Amino acid sequence: MSDPIAITGTGVLSAAGEGATLLWQRLCDGDVCVEPVDEWSDVSPRRLVGRVGGCDPYEAIRERKLHKLVRRGDALAIAAVAQAIDAAKLLSHRDALAESLRAEFNARTGIFVGAPGGALADQHDFLPLIAEVGSDLPAFGQRLARRVPPTWLLRSLPNNALCHIGINWGLSGPGTTIVDDSVSGVLALIDAAEAVREDLAERALVSAHEAAIEPHALALRERHHGPFTAVARPFDESARGSPRGEGAAAAVLESLGSAYQRGATVEACYLGGACVSSSGDLLAAVDQSTVERVIQAALEDAGRDEDDLAVVIAHGDATTQGDEAEARAIAAICGDEVPVTASKWSIGHTGAAAGLVDVALAVKILRHGVVPGIATTSSIAAPCRAAAIQLGAWPIRYGTCALVLCHATGGVSAAAVIGSARR
Amino acid sequence: MADDSVAGQRVTTFRTPRRRVGVTGIGLVTPLGPDAGSTWASLLRGDIGVRPISRFDASGFPVRIAATVQDLLTLDASDDGAAALHIAHRFGLAATREALSSANLRPTPDTAERWGCVLGSGAFGLHHEQLCALPRQWAPNGRLDAGLVFADREALASYEMLRQTRAALGLWSIKRAVGALGPARTISTACASGAQAVGTAARMIRRGQADVVVAVGLDSMIDPLGLAGFCLLGALSTDNDAPQRASRPFDRSRNGFVLGEGAGAVVLEDLESAHARGARVFAEVAGEGTALSSYRVTDPHPEGRGPIEAMQAALVDAGMDPENIGYVNAHGTSTPMNDRSEANALRSVFGAKLDGTWISSTKGQTGHLICAAGAVEAAITALSLHHGRLPANINLRERDDDCALPLLRETRSEYVDAAMSTSFGFGGTNHALVLRRADVA
Numbered sequence: 001m002s003d004p005i006a007i008t009g010t011g012v013l014s015a016a017g018e019g020a021t022l023l024w025q026r027l028c029d030g031d032v033c034v035e036p037v038d039e040w041s042d043v044s045p046r047r048l049v050g051r052v053g054g055c056d057p058y059e060a061i062r063e064r065k066l067h068k069l070v071r072r073g074d075a076l077a078i079a080a081v082a083q084a085i086d087a088a089k090l091l092s093h094r095d096a097l098a099e100s101l102r103a104e105f106n107a108r109t110g111i112f113v114g115a116p117g118g119a120l121a122d123q124h125d126f127l128p129l130i131a132e133v134g135s136d137l138p139a140f141g142q143r144l145a146r147r148v149p150p151t152w153l154l155r156s157l158p159n160n161a162l163c164h165i166g167i168n169w170g171l172s173g174p175g176t177t178i179v180d181d182s183v184s185g186v187l188a189l190i191d192a193a194e195a196v197r198e199d200l201a202e203r204a205l206v207s208a209h210e211a212a213i214e215p216h217a218l219a220l221r222e223r224h225h226g227p228f229t230a231v232a233r234p235f236d237e238s239a240r241g242s243p244r245g246e247g248a249a250a251a252v253l254e255s256l257g258s259a260y261q262r263g264a265t266v267e268a269c270y271l272g273g274a275c276v277s278s279s280g281d282l283l284a285a286v287d288q289s290t291v292e293r294v295i296q297a298a299l300e301d302a303g304r305d306e307d308d309l310a311v312v313i314a315h316g317d318a319t320t321q322g323d324e325a326e327a328r329a330i331a332a333i334c335g336d337e338v339p340v341t342a343s344k345w346s347i348g349h350t351g352a353a354a355g356l357v358d359v360a361l362a363v364k365i366l367r368h369g370v371v372p373g374i375a376t377t378s379s380i381a382a383p384c385r386a387a388a389i390q391l392g393a394w395p396i397r398y399g400t401c402a403l404v405l406c407h408a409t410g411g412v413s414a415a416a417v418i419g420s421a422r423r
Numbered sequence: 424m425a426d427d428s429v430a431g432q433r434v435t436t437f438r439t440p441r442r443r444v445g446v447t448g449i450g451l452v453t454p455l456g457p458d459a460g461s462t463w464a465s466l467l468r469g470d471i472g473v474r475p476i477s478r479f480d481a482s483g484f485p486v487r488i489a490a491t492v493q494d495l496l497t498l499d500a501s502d503d504g505a506a507a508l509h510i511a512h513r514f515g516l517a518a519t520r521e522a523l524s525s526a527n528l529r530p531t532p533d534t535a536e537r538w539g540c541v542l543g544s545g546a547f548g549l550h551h552e553q554l555c556a557l558p559r560q561w562a563p564n565g566r567l568d569a570g571l572v573f574a575d576r577e578a579l580a581s582y583e584m585l586r587q588t589r590a591a592l593g594l595w596s597i598k599r600a601v602g603a604l605g606p607a608r609t610i611s612t613a614c615a616s617g618a619q620a621v622g623t624a625a626r627m628i629r630r631g632q633a634d635v636v637v638a639v640g641l642d643s644m645i646d647p648l649g650l651a652g653f654c655l656l657g658a659l660s661t662d663n664d665a666p667q668r669a670s671r672p673f674d675r676s677r678n679g680f681v682l683g684e685g686a687g688a689v690v691l692e693d694l695e696s697a698h699a700r701g702a703r704v705f706a707e708v709a710g711e712g713t714a715l716s717s718y719r720v721t722d723p724h725p726e727g728r729g730p731i732e733a734m735q736a737a738l739v740d741a742g743m744d745p746e747n748i749g750y751v752n753a754h755g756t757s758t759p760m761n762d763r764s765e766a767n768a769l770r771s772v773f774g775a776k777l778d779g780t781w782i783s784s785t786k787g788q789t790g791h792l793i794c795a796a797g798a799v800e801a802a803i804t805a806l807s808l809h810h811g812r813l814p815a816n817i818n819l820r821e822r823d824d825d826c827a828l829p830l831l832r833e834t835r836s837e838y839v840d841a842a843m844s845t846s847f848g849f850g851g852t853n854h855a856l857v858l859r860r861a862d863v864a
Contacts, residue, residue, distance in 0.1 A: 107732060116589070118590050119588070120588050124562075124567060126648065126651070127567070131563070131565040137551070141654075144484070151656075152655055153653065157720075157850055159848065162715070162852065167717050167720075171715065171717060174714060175852060176619055176623070178608055179591065179610070215567055276605060277605060277606070278604065279602070409591060412607050
């Protein structure tokens with residue numbers, strides 16, 4: 001059993017709006033937040049996506065001259081970190097320190113980011129040049145500097161958010177960027193928590209992001225999934241996949257000692273996590289035994305068992321095989337009474353951000369004591385009925401922990417156990 | 424754990440002995456050779472892997488040289504399982520297979536869940552020809568029209584084209600080749616990726632998350648779009664007429680780095696288990712440290728802020744002092760700013776002890792392998808400790824006064840007890856590894 005790590009702030013930007021509490025509230029209210037894209041009015045049938053609206057994420061970046069170096073997904077990550085830092089009252093604490101202690105504060109703050117690791121749209125910056133020169137490579141090389149921004153490579157770096165989070169707040173502790181699709185955010189969380197446990201950092205910011213709402217990537221996905229024209233119905237008989245969403249999440253992790261010493265409010269605790277692999281084909285859905293293994297490993301790392309669980313937040317991406325594997329595994333390990341919920345039905349599949357979005361949701365579920373249901377699901381598929389799939393909001397009756405599950409293409413699964421601060 | 428403060432540095436002491444980690448397998452695919460043996464021999468001979476680009480017509484680019492992997496046809500592409508694999512993934516697969524063979528170790532059904540994989544990799548996008556092949560009518564003005572794309576999506580290549588652009592594809596191919604069912608990660612921190620992969624893999628073993636972890640750094644940006652990105656930044660040497668001299672770390676006349684490609688793979692193993700099975704141990708991963716510069720996206724901090732903290736953290740993690748380090752395989756990219764910043768950082772960390780430490784950058788011979796560099800150089804550092812041969816800093820004619828370091832002008836025969844390998848990435852992620860010779864307690 002490992003030491004709990006305090007979570008003192010969270011941040012979320014998703015189609016549900018700004019903040020983890022708003023996400024939790026809208027899920028409890030049964031709000032479907034994916035909608036057609038206004039700019040694609042000539043696309044028929046209309047595609048649903050989960051877009052972050054109503055805010056300018058670039059406002060979180062202090063130096064305006066840096067805005068041109070930051071793509072939207074990275075900006076979302078920075079904005080989510082700004083929320084989390086604000087919620088944790090981290091800057092007011094730092095600013096009250098003596099100058100020498102401020103420097104130590106910065107050096108003892110790590111940054112761990114989950115990122116998509118590749119975006120098709122980055123390469124579209126070359127299309128104007130290609131439209132001009134076709135496949136003529138010498139001409140491509142000669143006219144390159146006139147037609148492509150000099151900062152193209154910098155803007156496309158997978159670790160760009162990590163870089164700018166550090167610069168924006170002057171933080172210089174250990175840091176990394178993990179790029180494993182849907183598990184990126186939870187892997188970043190696990191590694192951040194281990195860094196705090198091992199005293200490599202006193203606190204760590206964790207962030208995860210993805211903003212891939214663009215026609216090229218979506219059209220390619222549709223070659224595999226079919227058109228994203230309907231809302232997701234996880235664990236439903238009619239499950240046909242999830243529309244894509246953009247989003248970002250963040251959390252502030254601290255040693256409990258650090259949090260108590262500065263009088264921070266501990267929202268919840270990270271108790272443990274795990275990552276396992278499967279041997280399937282690249283596009284194979286996750287299998288039951290892999291989900292069982294990751295649940296067992298995460299509970300073991302957290303020093304908890306299934307009786308401690310108040311809720312399971314499943315990956316729940318509304319794919320028939322994936323849903324079935326998850327439901328069967330949850331039932332096998334956790335039993336048929338722990339409420340199982342998900343978030344993609346409302347905000348879409350936020351890719352690399354998805355797992356950390358669900359961690360932030362777990363924090364709010366544990367704080368408010370109510371588990372949102374899956375409002376779009378009406379008839380649970382027979383193979384999924386062994387698990388307690390939650391269709392409506394439900395008060396927590398027992399248990400003090402939330403288990404968050406996520407799975408990535410290529411056969412990597414991750415899980416995190418979040419504990420109530422009240423315990 | 425308990426903390427003590429020694430000379431202003433935080434030192435973590437573990438109440439229970441932590442697991443030690445050994446390097447028991449090495450695989451390399453580099454511009455110097457298609458395997459570890461040929462790369463090592465070539466390195467010691469002083470060969471240079473930089474040559475004119477012949478893989479595509481680079482005649483219109485301001486830079487027309489690179490350190491390319493030769494003998495591409497020898498790469499086994501028969502069992503990769505996915506048509507979308509990038510050439511860098513094939514480098515990684517070849518290095519991984521060699522590392523496993525070198526370690527003489529494979530997972531079994533009973534142990535596979537205790538095997539992990541960590542990749543250091545960039546993101547690989549579409550090839551230039553794939554962009555050119557997009558239906559011209561979709562982007563008549565160079566900008567995609569959503570209505571046209573969705574209406575004509577059947578014209579798109581397969582879904583695999585999307586997977587091709589995601590870093591996770593590489594991890595899938597490597598862990599499939601290894602047969603690992605344990606923890607896995609892909610780290611992408613630009614030029615620090617490969618080194619962080621090795622450091623993260625070592626920590627997985629120490630933490631008890633896995634018993635054996637294969638760490639791989641892989642990269643290739645020697646294609647029209649990759650080369651374009653670096654040309655736009657102005658980071659590359661333009662010495663097109665003198666490719667053999669183009670990469671010259673710490674030299675007064677250096678003018679940029681040379682793009683390289685390849686892969687490095689190491690099998691890391693719980694040292695006790697490795698000894699128990701009688702494995703050859705190249706070196707021990709004694710410590711690792713990472714820190715952010717938080718300065719500028721491309722420019723390193725002039726005084727070495729970030730690299731200093733990463734090196735100090737690695738030393739603390741290894742429980743060593745600078746005087747314990749006999750050799751540093753420096754990041755040494757051959758750009759004016761990096762080498763100056765790194766020299767300042769080394770002087771700051773090592774102080775007067777610098778005179779007892781040999782330093783070289785091997786990028787003069789290999790070029791800069793970007794996301795693969797840290798893993799390749801970790802492997803070279805392990806081989807240096809194992810064989811008692813320290814590679815030279817090639818192409819050093821006149822050392823820059825701002826880089827006053829004890830640089831190796833020739834390969835040196837000396838068994839040192841411990842060595843450091845440094846890696847600093849665009850975006851300000853800095854990493855240092857400390858390796859200990861296997862027969863040093």
